Amino acid sequence: MDSYVPEDAGTKKDLFESAHLAAIALGLRPSAxxxxxxxxxxxxxxxxxxxxxxxxxxxxxxxxxxxxRAIRYAIGELIRAGVILARDSANGKRFAVRSKQGQILDAYGFNLSPLLARKDELQARTDAIREFQRARMALFDQITICRRAAQEALYALSALEMSIDTSDLQAEYERLVALSPRRTSSQPVEPVLSLWQSLKTTLEDRYNAACGGKNSRLIENNKDSPDQSCNKRQRDNESEINLPDLCAACPDAFGYVESVGNDRELLSAAAGLRGAIGIHRSAWDEAMEKIGPLRASAAFFVVLEIYSADQSGEMKIKNPGGYFRNYVRMIESGQIDLAEVIRYMRRKKAH
Incomplete structure (x- = not known):
């Protein structure tokens, strides 16, 4: 029975567009x-x-x-999906019926009219599927953001206070990494996202508490032009670095140098030592460019202090070069307040 005859004649291009929509909207297998x-x-x-x-x-x-056999299965799938109709001949063969002049009068095989007739329906279903996929991908993006924020917070806690216990948070982080579904999977995303958001909040709260209740994230509030703002913020941040506080906060690190009496000597000492613990020249140049020479030098001695004092055997800093590069980027983004870290470490050493 021939049905689904479209009201308006369609072109071959319309048929191809409908076929593409049907593949998505109906979830057709590759063979079909x-x-x-x-x-x-x-x-x-x-x-x-x-x-x-x-x-x-x-x-x-x-x-x-x-x-x-695969062709028969695929044709059966298309017929069940309602995008084609079978037109069987008496002997089961497919052929065209022609006049004496060779004009095609009829044909036995398949009727593609349903495919064209359902184009609007298939378009609507495809749009709905794509919208769902976009929303789902947005949830995965949120998981990625939370995962990165949690990873950076764990780094920040390790740098802020060497004796702080983050084993429970690290275990939860690793559990959520294993639990998170792949983007290509069909597993629900919302429950995992909720867990990541909870972990991110917990880590940030613990970090702020370790800073004495001070939220150490960068607050951008100026009316300077972009270049003026960057230069002014770098000068202001460098002026916050106090050399006596840094020396008191990192006694083990400064034990590697003879004496540091001013900012120039601090920069020279950091530049001379960075290669000894595996900090590549590119990482050092990046630090100098992003946070300025003085803060780069101070960050180096903070990392060296943590690395030197780590005698637990676990080696919290397994890759000092990578740790330093990531530490600098977190300082630049405002996730670590270097001056506050130095003051905190100095207070810890004083007790």
């Missing part, structure tokens, strides 16, 4: 998609208002590389 594409490609022009095609299985096999 391939066969549908070949059926549309076989089409030439409507016959008596019907979109008829009659390719043999041999033709379809040559074009797709599928076996005869």
């Amino acid at each position: 998609r391939s066969i549908l594409s070949q059926l549309v490609g076989f089409f030439r022009e409507p016959i008596n208002g019907l979109y008829l095609v009659w390719p043999s299985n041999e033709f379809l096999s040559d074009r797709t590389g599928l076996s005869d």
Whole structure:
């Protein structure tokens, strides 16, 4: 029975567009998609208002590389999905009925009219699927943001106070990494996102508490032009670094140098020592550019102090070069207040 005849004649381009929409909206398997594409490609022009095609299985096999059995399964899937109709001849073969002059009068094979008739429906379903996928990808993006924030907070806690116990938070972080679904999976995302947001909040609260209740995130509040703002903020931040406080906060680190009496000697000492613990020249240049020479030098001695004092055997800083590079980026982004860290470490050493 021929039905689903479209009210308006469609072109071959319309058929290809409908086939593409059907593949997405109906979730067709790859084999069915391939066969549908070949059926549309076989089409030439409507016959008596019907979109008829009659390719043999041999033709379809040559074009797709599928076996005869796979072709039959794919055709059955397309018929069940309601995008094509079978037009069987008496002997089960597919062929065109021609006049004596060679004009095609009818054909036995498949009717593609339902595919074209359902184009608007398929478009609506495809749009809904794509919107769902966009919303789902946005949730995965939020998970990525929370995961990175949690990782940076763990680094910050380790740098802020060497004796702080973050084993429970590290274990929860690793559990959530294993629990998080892949973007290609069909598992629900919202429950995992909620857990990541909770961990992120917990880590930030613990970090702020360790800073004495002071939120150490950068607050951007100026009306300078972009270049003036950057230069002014770098000068202001460098003026916050107090050399006596730094020396008191990092006694083990300064034990590697003879004496540091001014900022120039501090910079020279840091530049001379950075290679000894595996900090690459590119990481040092990046630090100088991003946070300024004085803060880069102070950050180096803070990292060296943590690295030197770590005698636990676990080696919290397994890669000093990578740790220093990440530490500098967190200072630049405002996630670590270097001056506050130095004051905190000095107070800890005094007790």
